[in-house]
Amino acid sequence: MCTVCGCGAGEVKIEGGAHAHAHVHADGTVHVHAHDHDHAHDHTHDSTAPAGAHAHTHTHADGSTHSHDHVHQGEHTHDHPHHHDHDHGHAAHGDLDYGSGPARAHVPGMSQSRMVQIEQDILSKxxxxxxxxxxxxxxxxxxxxxxxxxxxxxxxxxxxxxxxxxxxxxxxxxxxxxxxxxxxxxxxxxxxxxxxxxxxxxxxxxxxxxxxxxxxxxxxxxxxxxxxxxxxxxxxxxxxxxxxxxxxxxxxxxxxxxxxxxxxxxxxxxxxxxxxxxxxxxxxxxxxxxxxxxxxxxxxxxxxxxxxxxxxxxxxxxxxxxxxxxxxxxxxxxATVDALQRRIVELEQQLAAR
Amino acid sequence: MHEMSLAEGVLQLVEDTARREGAKRVKLVVLEIGRLSSVQPEALTFCFDVVTRNSVAEGAALEIVDVPGAGWCMQCAATVPMAELYGSCPTCGSHQVQPTGGTEMRVREIEIE
CATH class of the missing domain: 3.40.50.300 (P-loop containing nucleotide triphosphate hydrolases)
Structure with missing residues (x-):
């Protein structure tokens, strides 16, 4: 289930029915509002994110490897000024446009974003x-x-x-x-x-x-x-x-x-x-x-x-x-080598028997 | 401890999944962090913001699901709540408690579009 608006796979939703949306902003605030009609909408989260941290690996002449991170200036800026555009896709004459979402399509009951299960340990890599x-x-x-x-x-x-x-x-x-x-x-x-x-x-x-x-x-x-x-x-x-x-x-x-x-x-x-x-x-x-x-x-x-x-x-x-x-x-x-050698002998015998 | 490395581990899993699913943007990342995993959720949130800059997960919200600690006490032969790893049983005080829950550090799911 999509935890943002409650719709998604396996969830039956009636198109045009009332539903609520929760929007999560870049700064972590959650904003919930209800709609009594279905519509497509875009969000623009403009954040003035500076260039982030990235790592370089250098190899020296003696074979030593040396990794270090560069953190660029402004890295600790936490203000993400953002504006919140709701593009409700109301076409001319008050028609409703369901095709203006990110996926350029509208499936009743499906949001244009979806949840993907990962269920993996963070250290799995x-x-x-x-x-x-x-x-x-x-x-x-x-x-x-x-x-x-x-x-x-x-x-x-x-x-x-x-x-x-x-x-x-x-x-x-x-x-x-x-x-x-x-x-x-x-x-x-x-x-x-x-x-x-x-x-x-x-x-x-x-x-x-x-x-x-x-x-x-x-x-x-x-x-x-x-x-x-x-x-x-x-x-x-x-x-x-x-x-x-x-x-x-x-x-x-x-x-x-x-x-x-x-x-x-x-x-x-x-x-x-x-x-x-x-x-x-x-x-x-x-x-x-x-x-x-x-x-x-x-x-x-x-x-x-x-x-x-x-x-x-x-x-x-x-x-x-x-x-x-x-x-x-x-x-x-x-033991591994012995087992492999035995296996080679077996395979050779099988080949010879053909 | 080492929340920056963990945040990078999270980002790798998220990026792999986003690429496989053909996602343009990651909106939400849900983690399960056990109370006995010695991970500071606040530090992890801070590091996550830093490592996701200029990635597909930039600006994604991070939701951390807290998993309470639990252990099997050999003396009591019962599952008991645990406040700290290698701590004692709250019922009998024995240190023979095997952690059974709350040590997880997992990426549960992500929301993409």
């Missing part, structure tokens, strides 16, 4: 990109992790240590998300593995589309480890699936124990929480057990590992967890 990314990772036996935390929890240092420990046995690619600068990607490249910086500009998180482009650039090897360091932000990255296999939340002991309660979405979305900077515990009043209990309150299935990127404490457990994940992905790929 992002989720579609993420699903494609995950499929691509799975088909190549790649294990992908999305590392999320607030700024300054030690994500990049922890990543560098992880890479140093694993790079001899495992191919690793890293995507670094930050609002500005390529500092983190440079730190990762210093360890000898390929890294790609994504600058989100005004954006507060990476999305599935950005990561898809990063995958195309980095071309990670089959059976490798793909690490995504998200923008330091405990709020927004929780909602955006990148196609990773697990989100890993990093909480450092220099933050508050109640962070999992203050930012529950992130800790609920994560499968693993690394409690970092544990070497500092003797100097702080941080209750690590309470922090773990708080995190489990929002996510009872959360795996918690206490680590220190500086001293290497707890890193063995973290590295073993990564290796196990990579092995599962490699196994999945081998």
């Amino acid at each position: 992002n989720n579609a990109y993420a699903t494609a990314n995950r499929k691509w990772f799975d088909s190549r036996g790649i294990f992908a992790l999305n590392l999320v935390s607030s700024p300054g929890s030690g994500k990049t240092t922890l990543l560098c240590k992880t890479i140093e420990a694993l790079k001899a046995t495992l191919a690793i690619n890293v995507v670094e998300g930050d609002q500005q600068t390529a500092n983190d990607a440079e730190r990762i490249r210093a360890t000898g593995v390929p890294a790609l910086q994504i600058n989100t500009g005004k954006g507060c998180h990476l999305d599935g589309h950005m990561v898809g482009h990063a995958m195309e650039r980095l071309k990670p090897a089959e059976g490798s480890l793909f690490l995504i360091e998200n923008v330091g932000n405990l709020v927004c990255p929780a909602a955006f699936d990148l196609g990773e296999h697990h989100k890993v939340a990093i909480l450092s002991v220099t933050e508050g124990e109640d962070k999992p309660l203050k930012y529950p979405d992130m800790f609920a979305a994560a499968d693993v929480m690394l409690l970092n900077k544990c070497d500092l515990l003797p100097y702080l009043q941080f209750d690590a057990d309470l922090a773990e209990a708080n995190a489990r309150r929002v996510n009872p299935a959360l795996k918690v590992i206490r680590v220190s990127a500086t001293t290497g404490e707890g890193l063995a457990e973290w590295l073993d967890w990564i290796k196990a994940g990579v092995a599962v992905q490699q196994g999945k790929r081998e």
Whole structure:
């Protein structure tokens, strides 16, 4: 049903009968008035809308991608001066003209505008990109992790240590998300593995589309480890699936124990929480057990590992967890390849039998 | 949180649908936003105005349907109203409550001409 004037598909309306119209203006005000006759009418909503915001993506010589929005002047003007023209299409001699509406036709009981059901999740576009990314990772036996935390929890240092420990046995690619600068990607490249910086500009998180482009650039090897360091932000990255296999939340002991309660979405979305900077515990009043209990309150299935990127404490457990994940992905790929090879043999036999 | 990205997500869905339906203009966009979805309707309305400039949905009215929060409490074995995500059961105080309603962020329908 058309919610504006109550007519539309499945609704029987008698032409010429009394009905009411609600007009919604650009400024959100709703204006209802009744008519006792049917007529076509035009609305002109003249708004002096300035040029809006739009985004540019630049690709730099080093392969970094850099997106930013331009917001033009006058962007915050909220006054939409408008006039409201009712073109009632009264032709000469008082005749009624039903053909002057936008559709140049009149169907009794049908308004010239119509409602279209969408019923789709707002994040469905992002989720579609993420699903494609995950499929691509799975088909190549790649294990992908999305590392999320607030700024300054030690994500990049922890990543560098992880890479140093694993790079001899495992191919690793890293995507670094930050609002500005390529500092983190440079730190990762210093360890000898390929890294790609994504600058989100005004954006507060990476999305599935950005990561898809990063995958195309980095071309990670089959059976490798793909690490995504998200923008330091405990709020927004929780909602955006990148196609990773697990989100890993990093909480450092220099933050508050109640962070999992203050930012529950992130800790609920994560499968693993690394409690970092544990070497500092003797100097702080941080209750690590309470922090773990708080995190489990929002996510009872959360795996918690206490680590220190500086001293290497707890890193063995973290590295073993990564290796196990990579092995599962490699196994999945081998199973797929085996199944395809069997299928090829079957098809060849069928062809030969002809 | 990130209402600007969400507004852009809404606009993409609206533009795709408008193109498919051959619409000249979008007059109304109806969203369903759950109370547990951590979306600020006011911020989303503001962002929607900004992102729809110079698009087929410019000047479209935005209607946000509020969906109340609900959860299944394991202790009470009942559906209970929820005011916040990961909150406790209003009846027994248990935190073992699985959200069952109010987390949605959906574009329900649009009106086009």
